[in-house]
Amino acid sequence: MRLDVVTIFPEYLEPLNVSLVGKARARGRLDVRVHDLRAWAHDKHNTVDDTPYGGGPGMVMKPEPWGEALDSIIESGEGRPVIVVPTPSGRPFTQELAVELSEKPWLVFTPARYEGIDRRVIEEYGDRLDVREVSIGDYVLAGGEAPVLVMVEAIARLLPGVLGNAESHRDDSFAPGAMADLLEGPVYTKPPEWRGRGIPDVLLSGHHGKIARWRRDEAFRRTVRNRPDLIERADPAAFDKKDREI
Numbered sequence: 001m002r003l004d005v006v007t008i009f010p011e012y013l014e015p016l017n018v019s020l021v022g023k024a025r026a027r028g029r030l031d032v033r034v035h036d037l038r039a040w041a042h043d044k045h046n047t048v049d050d051t052p053y054g055g056g057p058g059m060v061m062k063p064e065p066w067g068e069a070l071d072s073i074i075e076s077g078e079g080r081p082v083i084v085v086p087t088p089s090g091r092p093f094t095q096e097l098a099v100e101l102s103e104k105p106w107l108v109f110t111p112a113r114y115e116g117i118d119r120r121v122i123e124e125y126g127d128r129l130d131v132r133e134v135s136i137g138d139y140v141l142a143g144g145e146a147p148v149l150v151m152v153e154a155i156a157r158l159l160p161g162v163l164g165n166a167e168s169h170r171d172d173s174f175a176p177g178a179m180a181d182l183l184e185g186p187v188y189t190k191p192p193e194w195r196g197r198g199i200p201d202v203l204l205s206g207h208h209g210k211i212a213r214w215r216r217d218e219a220f221r222r223t224v225r226n227r228p229d230l231i232e233r234a235d236p237a238a239f240d241k242k243d244r245e246i
């Protein structure tokens with residue numbers, strides 16, 4: 001998979017060299033290219049922003065550098081990338097969207113600063129490419145670089161051969177399947193006792209059926225406690241009789 005990121009703070013994307021994403025790059029599983037937007041600004045101050053039409057506080061990112069940057073990146077590859085525009089006014093970034101984007105061969109991220117990018121850029125590329133405006137949550141950050149790090153990590157761990165154990169995202173919170181509407185429950189490892197606290201007996205029983213039931217019950221309890229909205233909007237058929245007894 002190829003990922004391009006256009007930013008005025010290329011150094012903000014340094015964490016893409018670390019850990020899981022860094023290893024995926026080193027193994028050639030991910031081709032990540034970070035570009036400095038100012039390379040496509042032509043005045044002596046490399047200006048990328050200007051005052052908003054209609055007045056008001058803050059600055060808006062100018063369309064010309066973004067247009068030149070995106071044209072040059074799009075022309076540099078084969079096929080058509082999906083353009084991912086981080087913005088608090090976008091559609092929510094969910095595990096479902098991470099799965100969908102992980103199946104695309106090429107993504108171009110456009111993290112902005114100031115009050116965002118001149119609207120015409122989104123319209124221009126939206127007319128000929130798949131452009132997704134995406135929010136990572138109901139809060140406003142100073143720039144889109146942190147949202148890009150969040151999205152790239154969520155997407156990269158779904159790519160075949162990136163996680164050491166391909167099964168490990170199967171039981172995650174929000175993972176598609178029988179537990180799709182439930183958060184993951186608590187997890188434990190050795191030692192069996194720590195500061196006087198043991199672990200649930202069922203996890204030592206070796207009884208796979210009972211362990212699976214316990215995991216589902218704990219996931220259900222945690223979801224009711226932390227995210228009742230997930231249960232409310234799920235299809236009632238997703239829950240069995242034992243769930244409903246909790």
Ligand code: SAM
Nearest residue numbers: 086087088112116135136140141142143144147
């Ligand atoms: N005035 C904009 C608004 O209220 O929608 C906020 C602009 S914000 C200060 C600057 C940039 O940070 C955005 O254009 C976007 O790239 C990024 N950003 C901030 N919060 C975000 C969020 N929750 N999700 C995705 N991107 C975000």
